[in-house]
Amino acid sequence: MTVVEQWTGATAALLRSAMRMTVRGFADHLGVSPRTVTGWETGGGTRIPKPDSQEMLDTALKLADRDVRQRFAVMLSTQSTIDRRASPRPPVPSAADDLDVTDVRQAVWLAEHLHLLDPTSPTVGRLVNHPDWRVRAGIGRAAVARPQVAPLATAVDVLLSDDDHRVRAAVVAALTAVTSLVPHLDRLLFDENWCVRRATVEKVVEWNDPGLTKTACIAILDDPRWMNCRSAARDGMQRLLLLAEPRRYCDEFSDTTWKLLRENTTGHRRLAPETETILRMAARRSPLGRLRREAACDAPGEPLAAPSRPRAWRRLRDRRSIQVALNVHDIEYAVDVATAVAAAGCRLIEVGEPLMKAAGTGAITRVKDHLPEVTVVAAVTAIDKGGDEVELAAVAGADVVFLSGVVDPTSIVGACDTGRRYGVPVILDVPATATLEWVREVESASTGVDGLCVSAETGLVPVGQAPLDRAEILRQHTRLPVAVAGGFSPHDRLDHRDWDILIVSRAVTDAVEPQRVAADFVEMAQRAESRRG
Known part of the structure; x- marks a missing residue:
């Protein structure tokens, strides 16, 4: 087993990386504060932890599983920039040649950290020919970053012809140079799988190289399957043709x-x-x-006007706003209620999931076209990453997307990236499994969430508490605006409670006079805001 005679901030950082932990997670694992870990790793990592911390790090390495120790050994043996006071005992000379690649998790990690290996080593060859597609895709992505190394350039060529379309698509998406795509362009544009075709055409659009664009357009126009495409590759194809000949395709696409x-x-x-x-x-x-x-929009719009910018939504923090959710099934009735609500002074109108299921994203378009001055919030549920749902809602006319069903912060990033791309704030429903650490992570700048909503039981507080109680607790741990839904009535004592956005539905949509009830809510919100101020 690798032994570190004296830990430095740099070697501690390597151990944290091998354990795949955040600074906070690593600190909790060791039993120290995150500030301590950050202090070790700053200043080039030359700081030497105190003796008790040295023992903690020794224990953490000793108790780590085999995969972690092996990753740490490889990283340590190839690290050339760490402080020379760290004196590791190398595990075995040429350890990379002796690494076990039969374990898929270990092989994927090695493939993604190709820079740690000698490109001429047998290990690289075994990774390129690994039976698991995830390993081949990982080494393909890593090899793309080092095209000047002959063995790796050959590996890229081999993997672009891999039998598994997932490998081909992953390698194409990672390409960084036009010259690496040109020899394969015709074959990839006519690949048997639309996922590969999509990755190829998106790469051509990204690079915007005139010669490459012209070649790709000629190939696409000669293939009726491209022109009749109904898969996700269609968007990339239309972008390519539209950017190449905008006058010809602007009305069609x-x-x-x-x-x-x-x-x-x-x-x-x-x-x-x-x-x-x-x-x-x-x-x-x-x-x-x-x-x-x-x-008509020559520059980003004013607050809560199209396109609704994320920072405009964030300014709703510490204000009182009413959002009416159209949780109905009839689109005509929904438009009538929305008209009444807007006349009452409510500027946030939600196209709820029941209406979306009944009328599709066309419900968003209908409400927005009828009331262009209001902010339309689209409520969608995502099973996977949520990026597609955000894009569909934005294209239909939504100013804001209220997203539920996505919990993993790494998956949330995709949805928020799409939101930023189209200038649409993304509001997350707080799941039942939420913890304070989850809230901090999704609030971080790297994630990009613009608001949170309490509409179900959340793990932050005991089960059974009222939504307003949960919202008040959540607001203590975030600076994002917090929306709360919970079957409210204008007769509830809401003006004394702590909330930013109150979501109401049936109290308005089931009212004989929706405008009057909506006006009562708006008046209550104005009262509450003046009291808070």
């Missing part, structure tokens, strides 16, 4: 025209001036309200 204009508005993309002018002119004459609204 309306959704993609909207996406490009919105991305230009949010700064995610910078369109060529001529292309932007053509797309904006086409949008102005479009019969679609969302395109006309986007054409």
Whole structure:
């Protein structure tokens, strides 16, 4: 087993990396404060932990499982920049050649950390030919970063022809140089799997190389399967053709025209001036309200106007706002209620899940086109990462997306990235399994969540507490605006409680006079805000 005679901040950081822990998680594991761990790792990692901390680190390494110790050994044996006072006892010379790649988890880790291995070693060859596709995809992504190394360049070529489409798609998505794609372009554009085709065309769009774009367009236009595509690759194909010939395709590809204009508005993309002018002119004459609204938006909109910017939603913190959820099934009735609610002064209108299930995303479009001045919140449930749901809602006209069903912070990132791309704030429903650590993680800048909502039991407080109680506790641990849903009535004593956004539904939608009830809620919110101020 590897032995460290004297720990430094650098070697402690290597152990934390091998254990795949955050600073906070590593600190909890050792029984020290996160500030202590951060102190070790700052200043180049030359700081030497105190004797009791040395013992803690020794114990952590000793009790670590075999995979962690092996990862630590490889990282330590190849580390050349750590403080020379750390004197590790190398595990075995050429340890990389003797590593076990039959364990899939270990093999995936080695593949993703290819820079730790000698590219000419037998281990690399075994990883390239590993029976598990995840290993081959991992080494393909890592090899792309070192195209100047002949064995790795050969590995990329081999993996771009891999039998498994998941490997081919992963390697294409990781490519960083036009020259690495050109020899394979025709074959990849006509791949048997749409996932690979999608990755290829998205890479061509990303690079925006004139020669590559022209070649790809010619190939696509010659293939009727591309032009009749209904898979996720369709978006990339339309982007490519629209950017190459905007005047020809701007009216035909309306959704993609909207996406490009919105991305230009949010700064995610910078369109060529001529292309932007053509797309904006086409949008102005479009019969679609969302395109006309986007054409009129030369810069990011004002607070809670399209496109609704995340920071505008965050400004709702410490204010009192009413959000009416249209949890009904009839779209005509929903539009009538929304009209009454807007007349009562409510600016946040939610297209609830029952309405979405009954009328699809067209319900979002209908409400937004009928009431362009209000902020339309789309309530969607995501099973996986949520990015697709956010995009569908944004394209339909949603100003804000209320997302439920996603718990893993790494999955939340994809949804929030899509939200930033289209200038749409993403609000998360706090799940029943939530902890304070989960709240801190999703609130971090790297995640990008813009608000939280308490609409079900949450793990932050005892089961059975009222939604307002849970919202008040949650607000103590976050600076994000907190929305709360719970079957409220305008007769409830709500103006004395601590909340930012109150979501009401049946009290308004089931009322004989929705406008009067909505006005009562708005008046109560104004009273509560003045009392808070």
